[in-house]
Each structure stands twice: as C-alpha cells, then as structure tokens.
Amino acid sequence: GAVVSQHPSWVICKSGTSVKIECRSLDFQATTMFWYRQFPKQSLMLMATSNEGSKATYEQGVEKDKFLINHASLTLSTLTVTSAHPEDSSFYICSARETLNEKLFFGSGTQLSVL
Amino acid sequence: EDQVTQSPEALRLQEGESSSLNCSYTVSGLRGLFWYRQDPGKGPEFLFTLYSAGEEKEKERLKATLTKKESFLHITAPKPEDSATYLCAVHGDSNYQLIWGAGTKLIIKP
Numbered sequence: 276g277a278v279v280s281q282h283p284s285w286v287i288c289k290s291g292t293s294v295k296i297e298c299r300s301l302d303f304q305a306t307t308m309f310w311y312r313q314f315p316k317q318s319l320m321l322m323a324t325s326n327e328g329s330k331a332t333y334e335q336g337v338e339k340d341k342f343l344i345n346h347a348s349l350t351l352s353t354l355t356v357t358s359a360h361p362e363d364s365s366f367y368i369c370s371a372r373e374t375l376n377e378k379l380f381f382g383s384g385t386q387l388s389v390l
Numbered sequence: 391e392d393q394v395t396q397s398p399e400a401l402r403l404q405e406g407e408s409s410s411l412n413c414s415y416t417v418s419g420l421r422g423l424f425w426y427r428q429d430p431g432k433g434p435e436f437l438f439t440l441y442s443a444g445e446e447k448e449k450e451r452l453k454a455t456l457t458k459k460e461s462f463l464h465i466t467a468p469k470p471e472d473s474a475t476y477l478c479a480v481h482g483d484s485n486y487q488l489i490w491g492a493g494t495k496l497i498i499k500p
Binding site: 279318 | 424426431432433434435436439477487488490491492493
C-alpha cells in the first residue's frame with residue numbers, strides 16, 4: 276500500500292524553541308494533506324488541511340501563527356510548531372489523500388515533548 | 391451534525407474468542423465509512439472503506455459490515471497481535487473532512 280513518511284518520530288525540545296515536522300508521501304501524489312493532534316486516550320483532532328500551493332485551512336481554535344503549515348510540493352507538507360510550550364506536548368499525525376482515488380494514508384506520528 | 395460513536399470503549403477477549411466492535415454514525419449523505427487500526431505510538435493504519443449499506447469487506451480475521459446507521463467490525467478467533475485501538479471515521483456530503491470516533495481499545499489475552 277501507499278506509504279507516508281513522517282519525521283521525526285519523536286522530539287524533545289526546550290520551551291520557546293520551534294520544531295518542524297515533515298510529512299512525505301513516498302509513492303503517490305497528495306494534493307491534500309491533513310495534520311492532527313492526538314492526546315492520550317483521545318481521538319484524532321484535525322488541526323488543519325493543507326493544499327499544495329495554497330494556504331492551509333485551520334480548524335477553529337488552532338492558532339495559524341503558532342502552527343505554521345507549508346505544502347510546497349505534491350509529496351511534502353511540513354508543520355512547524357513555533358515557540359513551543361509544554362501544553363503543545365502531544366502526538367502529531369499527518370495524513371495524505373491520494374489524488375487519484377482519494378484514499379487517506381497516515382504517517383507514523385511524531386511525539387513532541389516540550390520541557 | 392455529523393457524529394460518530396464507537397462502542398465499547400475497551401474490550402478484553404481471550405485468544406480465539408470472537409466478538410464485534412460497533413460504530414454508530416449520523417451523517418448527511420454518506421460518502422464513505424472507514425476503519426483504521428492504531429498501535430500505541432503510531433499513526434492509524436488503513437483497514438477498510440465501506441460505501442453503501444449492505445456492503446461487507448474482509449481481511450484475514452476481520453470483517454466489516456455496514457448498515458444505514460452503523461458499522462460492525464467483526465473479529466473472528468483473534469490473536470494477541472490483533473490487540474490495538476480500532477478507529478472508525480465517516481465522510482459525508484456536508485463535510486470535506488473525516489469525522490472520527492474515539493476508538494475501541496481491543497486487548498487479546500493469550
């Protein structure tokens with residue numbers, strides 16, 4: 276099946292620093308990618324929808340200046356958590372929608388811990 | 391409002407003990423119902439897509455069925471490696487995104 280590579284798988288950073296997470300579709304083109312966060316024992320919560328070549332659409336309550344999303348190509352989207360704080364610690368997951376059949380494939384997730 | 395409810399929240403079974411997980415949904419114009427498996431610390435892994443009532447799909451020990459109000463994920467003679475959280479999501483006409491259930495945590499004891 277289609278593969279979505281998410282990197283890094285875990286990161287620990289100091290409060291106030293920025294962290295970039297990459298999401299790549301390895302063997303298919305993805306016009307649309309989604310970014311989620313997931314707290315322990317809770318369901319996926321959509322943060323934003325990223326469309327190649329245009330600005331991301333953020334869900335209500337998600338600060339676009341804090342969570343910067345770039346989708347510069349059909350195979351790569353990045354999420355940058357700017358000035359991270361301990362409350363940003365969470366499991367971040369990306370998904371990519373295959374352009375041809377609209378199936379959704381997920382990355383393996385990034386566990387962010389902000390000290 | 392589109393909504394997805396999964397039950398039970400958690401399910402413990404002995405190896406070989408068959409059972410079913412439920413996903414109840416309300417959505418305007420179902421375009422697809424999706425089942426995913428998620429292991430701890432990993433992203434969800436795609437299992438099935440169902441598009442219309444009466445449709446069934448199978449993969450190894452798993453079988454997914456769909457009615458107009460709910461979907462069942464039947465697991466036959468499960469093994470410990472089937473232990474995971476199973477997530478259900480729906481895509482409707484009124485929403486461009488998937489609406490997710492909270493998941494069912496399945497634990498299979500040897």
